[in-house]
Amino acid sequence: MVLNDADAHDGPSWIRIQDAIDLIAPPGREVVRENIRAAELIYASKIPPEAVSGEGFIAWSGADPCGATTTLVVEGKSGENRTLAVCVFPVGARLDFNRRVKKILSSKSVRMADRVVVQTSSGMEFGSIGPVGIPSDWKLLVDDSLMGREDIYAGSGLVMSKLKFPPEVLEMIRPDVIIEPICASA
Numbered sequence: 001m002v003l004n005d006a007d008a009h010d011g012p013s014w015i016r017i018q019d020a021i022d023l024i025a026p027p028g029r030e031v032v033r034e035n036i037r038a039a040e041l042i043y044a045s046k047i048p049p050e051a052v053s054g055e056g057f058i059a060w061s062g063a064d065p066c067g068a069t070t071t072l073v074v075e076g077k078s079g080e081n082r083t084l085a086v087c088v089f090p091v092g093a094r095l096d097f098n099r100r101v102k103k104i105l106s107s108k109s110v111r112m113a114d115r116v117v118v119q120t121s122s123g124m125e126f127g128s129i130g131p132v133g134i135p136s137d138w139k140l141l142v143d144d145s146l147m148g149r150e151d152i153y154a155g156s157g158l159v160m161s162k163l164k165f166p167p168e169v170l171e172m173i174r175p176d177v178i179i180e181p182i183c184a185s186a
Contacts, residue, residue, distance in 0.1 A: 012045035012061045014164055020044045025157025027123045028133030031173050038172040042132065042165040044156055052127050052159050054091030066090060067149040071129050073118045073138075076107030084113055084121070085139035088131050088154065088170075090146060093183040100182050104141060123157070130155030130163060131170055140177045142170055147179055 016039075017024060017032050023044035024032065032039040051060035054068045068091040076083040083105050087095055095101060097110045119126055121135055131140055131154055146152050147167045156163045170177050 012047070014043040014045050016040070017042040017044050023156055023158065023161035024163065025124045025133055028130070028157050031133045035173055038169045041169050042163055044161050044163055046161050051162070057153060057162060058091065063153055065092070067152045069146065069152050069154045071131065071155055073113040073129060074101060074110050075113040076102065076105035076110045078106060078108045083107065083139060085141050086129065086131055086134050087141045087182055088146065089143035089183050093143065095182060096184040100180070101141065104178055104180060104182070105139065125157060125159050128155035128157055128159045130157055132163060132173060133157055140170065140174045141182050142167070142177055142179050143182045144179050
């Protein structure tokens with residue numbers, strides 16, 4: 001299905017991902033093709049530039065703020081060992097790098113991953129990294145508060161679109177997903 005730019009300005013128009021495969025980055029397309037059961041639960045919508053950030057998406061779409069996510073790629077270091085991890089957590093929450101993420105990754109330190117490495121390795125556009133289609137050697141950490149939501153909204157790997165799916169999809173596409181509290185306590 002082809003959407004024109006005007007479609008993106010009227011609010012989300014959710015389309016099953018199989019019918020809108022061009023709205024997800026190439027690595028995500030592979031995941032969709034390989035996991036039909038999960039693909040049936042994933043929807044995509046074109047978005048305008050002002051809806052790329054989580055806060056902008058909530059304002060533009062009227063989506064449940066509790067289901068909107070932020071995705072950050074971090075690098076854990078312990079000696080010569082380095083681990084890349086995608087952290088998915090609610091918009092507005094603060095990722096707990098120094099305690100929770102560091103412990104989960106068994107790292108001495110955790111920092112934001114290098115932008116060039118992230119883009120090159122993931123095949124996704126900066127500003128729209130999402131959990132569907134990340135490299136298999138990266139860890140996927142999801143804040144446990146998202147798992148009770150009906151749907152979550154995440155980056156598609158392309159800045160022109162967002163994905164919507166039940167959080168259980170993350171377990172379908174990545175059986176090794178780590179679901180734990182990863183945000184700082186309020």
